[in-house]
Amino acid sequence: MPRAKTRHEKSTPEGRYLYAVVPIEVVDSLNLDTPGIQGADVHPVTSGKLAAIVSNIEQQSLRPERKHLSTHSAVLGQVMDQAPMLPVAFGIIAGSEREVRNLLAEHANDFLTQLRAVSGNVEMGLRIRLSAPNAFGYYVNAFPELKAMRDDLYREGEPSREEKIELGKYFVDLLNGFREATADKVLDGIESVARQTVVNEPRNESEVVNLAALVPQKKVDAFNATVEKLGATLPENFQVDVTGPWPPYNFTQLRIHFEEVEEAAQGAP
Template sequence: MMHKAKQFGGRYLYAIADADAAAGGVGGTIGVNGTPVYVIPEGPVAAVVSNIAEKRIRPERSKLSAHHGVVKRLMADTTVLPVAFGTIADSLQAVRNILQENREAFLEQLNRVRGKVEMGLRVTWDVPNIFEYMVNCRPELAALRDEVMGKQRPPSQEDKIELGRLFDRLLAQERERHTEAVVEVLAPHCVEITQNQPREEREVMHLACLVERDDQKRFEEGVFEAAKLFDNHFAFDFNGPWAPHHFVNVAIEV
């Protein structure tokens, strides 16, 4: 006799929220794989989940979009602690265990970010060649470039390394100087500001800003005020509101 394999009955986690605030749920089949999203309460906290048959999922565009869509729908009405994409608990009881074991930590973080949202700000050098731009801005880099390139022989590997190190050092100095200027303007409009590592050479800064939900307009005005300190070689791009990803630590072991 053939026995049908038992189907995995896991729960996909999107966020942690206050049980009372999340009681109304999200509604609709907007979860990963088009599944209904619902709430599992446990005392004062709750997990927002959907059923899932897989033990692991790939970060495909449709699944990422569904995950972030649920979190965004939730944060429109309440404060949430976003859970990392792809977090899957084995069962309903496993979710309850997570909520029980981490209750105090979840409550502490919910209280810390309650009524707040995350706004992002990315500033880049809007120039065709960042090295040439830096040469024009920093005389010491121009002097070393001219010395290296003006020799009778082609520049050696050591010459190139020395020039590259100076470029990197001056680029870091420029980033630090510009970031300090922007943070000084934005600080009165933010509860907290986190500086992320630049993801590319032309990126000046990548800030995550924790902002009171009611102060988003003031934050945007602050961005425009900060932009006035810079010329047309810089591009400002702010985004949000988002759930406070950079200001919470939802470490869930499943």
């Protein structure tokens, strides 16, 4: 995701807060009436075959407060509904409009390649989690070998610290194997309705699968229906959560440092 240290140029009183990068041909038809950060007007800054969707901002950094995060998402949502786009992570601020133009020029080939790759697609999130309150207790009953080891260790009283550690390691190994098998089953099931997938690390002990799928916009309904069928095949006490459509964060990379862009621009003949 985009990361940048930013600064203001003395000659420019306002920076530019970045939301997204879009192809130049969509700019004239874009409706950008959703208010930007701090209520500023959202507008394009163009360079060559690209445009950045921005709004003016006076400060150099922005705290990730809920209202700002919500505004950022709302602008992205409006752009996503109208055009292919590369989403910019929250909080990226260029020191001037010139820095934005230099950014687009410096990375034009990369941005255009990424835009072509995600055009006509959206990101869908899919998580599978255990709804039982005690994950270890559930898996003890689900995995006979884990139950046997636990019962054996506690048969003669309280096990040693080392034995508890070994039990914990065995539990983690079994859980990871179950997660991998479940993820493989899901990936096989959604192969026909997803162009690409990214499997992310589960966020906690109860989460089994955490993945993002790049789905053609025309196949979103089919994706949801496919996931619903997959959910029906899972063991009891597992819940499937689908989110989206979202901008394709997991399928784009915009790692930008504005100082590097400025130095490159200043060194150009």
